[in-house]
Amino acid sequence: MNQPDRLAAALQRVRITARVFHAGGFCGTGAVLGERAGGHLHLLRGGRLGLESGQGRLIEVMGPAAVLLPRAHRHHLTTDVDERSDAATVDLVCADIDLGGLRNPLEHGLPDVMVVPLDQAQPLATVLELLFGEAGGQGCGRQVVLDRLAEVAIVHVLRHAIDRAEGRTGLLAGLAHPALSRALVRLHEQPSAAWTLERMADEAGMSRSVFAETFAEVVGMTPGLYLRNWRLQLARARLDEGATLKQTAREVGYASHAALSRALSGSVP
Numbered sequence: 001m002n003q004p005d006r007l008a009a010a011l012q013r014v015r016i017t018a019r020v021f022h023a024g025g026f027c028g029t030g031a032v033l034g035e036r037a038g039g040h041l042h043l044l045r046g047g048r049l050g051l052e053s054g055q056g057r058l059i060e061v062m063g064p065a066a067v068l069l070p071r072a073h074r075h076h077l078t079t080d081v082d083e084r085s086d087a088a089t090v091d092l093v094c095a096d097i098d099l100g101g102l103r104n105p106l107e108h109g110l111p112d113v114m115v116v117p118l119d120q121a122q123p124l125a126t127v128l129e130l131l132f133g134e135a136g137g138q139g140c141g142r143q144v145v146l147d148r149l150a151e152v153a154i155v156h157v158l159r160h161a162i163d164r165a166e167g168r169t170g171l172l173a174g175l176a177h178p179a180l181s182r183a184l185v186r187l188h189e190q191p192s193a194a195w196t197l198e199r200m201a202d203e204a205g206m207s208r209s210v211f212a213e214t215f216a217e218v219v220g221m222t223p224g225l226y227l228r229n230w231r232l233q234l235a236r237a238r239l240d241e242g243a244t245l246k247q248t249a250r251e252v253g254y255a256s257h258a259a260l261s262r263a264l265s266g267s268v269p
Contacts (some may be wrong), residue, residue: 006159009188013234014100018150020143022094023135027079038098041150041157042067042077043128045091050078051113063087063090066119068157070099070110093131095150105171105226105235106158116160124156127259174219179204183211183223191231192253197223232263 018041026049031157036148042051044063051059051067053075061067069075079088101109131149134142165176174180183203200223201211215223219255229243231252238248 006181006185007102007155009185010171011227012014013188013191014104014106014237016100016151016154017098018095018147018154019097020095020131020135020146020150022092023131023146024091025089026077026090026092028144035078038071038096039071039073039079040067040075041093041095041097041154042069043093043131043150043153044131045093047090047130048079049090049092052076058212059113059115062117064128065129066116066118066121066124066157067111067151068097068114068116068154069112070114071112072105073112075113076109086121091132092130093135093146095147097150097154098212098234099154100237105229110161110170110172111168113131114157115159121156121160124153124160124166127153145249169220174215177214177218179206180211180215180218183215184219187227187230191227191234192251194225195253200227203236228263235260235264 016081042049044061044065044067046063049063049065049067051061053059053073077092079090092264109128116124118128129148131146131153134145134149139145161172162176165173172186174184183200186193186203187200193199197208197212199217201208204211206214212223215226219226221229231254235248235252235254238251239245244252245257245260249255249257252260256262
């Protein structure tokens with residue numbers, strides 16, 4: 001029996017977006033911040049790049065590599081990381097990204113900066129070459145293609161993170177767990193179902209007590225709180241799309257639109 005796709009249900013319901021604002025040569029030093037206040041994706045084709053965070057921490061990145069900053073995080077990029085050499089020009093793609101908003105559990109547990117060497121993720125290397133091929137042309141729809149390829153790159157980074165999530169806390173760590181992932185996939189697929197702790201534990205093939213303890217330890221919150229946050233994330237997205245409160249409450253598993261309204265305003269539903 002094939003293992004269920006651990007990311008598909010979450011990504012189908014919470015849209016990841018990217019907007020490429022730089023694609024080409026980068027030389028020297030500068031704050032590479034785009035137009036929006038969300039996270040960033042940097043794809044380095046080759047060479048060496050320094051990333052300095054707002055706290056003064058310097059990370060040296062050797063290309064080819066992908067650098068994902070899931071949340072707004074002020075940072076500077078520089079090619080002059082070695083004082084003994086002149087600043088070099090590197091090929092770089094930079095994009096503003098949005099992983100679904102601050103309340104999206106997809107972001108929970110992701111570090112401020114993730115660096116993925118592309119020799120560890122060959123599909124990412126293929127996406128990088130496609131990006132630079134598109135960046136060097138002037139074909140119709142160029143910006144759209146660049147943005148969609150950047151979104152594909154983010155999915156590959158998340159996939160890589162799941163494969164190496166051992167020892168971390170958050171959704172990706174939960175999706176990496178053989179038992180918890182079964183319950184999480186079902187929660188993502190069926191948010192409106194009448195979920196109880198016992199039913200979640202059954203999906204994971206665990207006792208209620210072991211499931212609750214393991215879930216809290218690995219995901220970083222109780223199963224009930226995770227389900228509540230997931231439903232509210234979906235509700236906000238549907239309301240932004242123009243759905244009514246009544247329709248949204250039914251879709252995400254609330255007994256009434258009043259209960260959903262209270263939950264959205266911060267009250268206990």
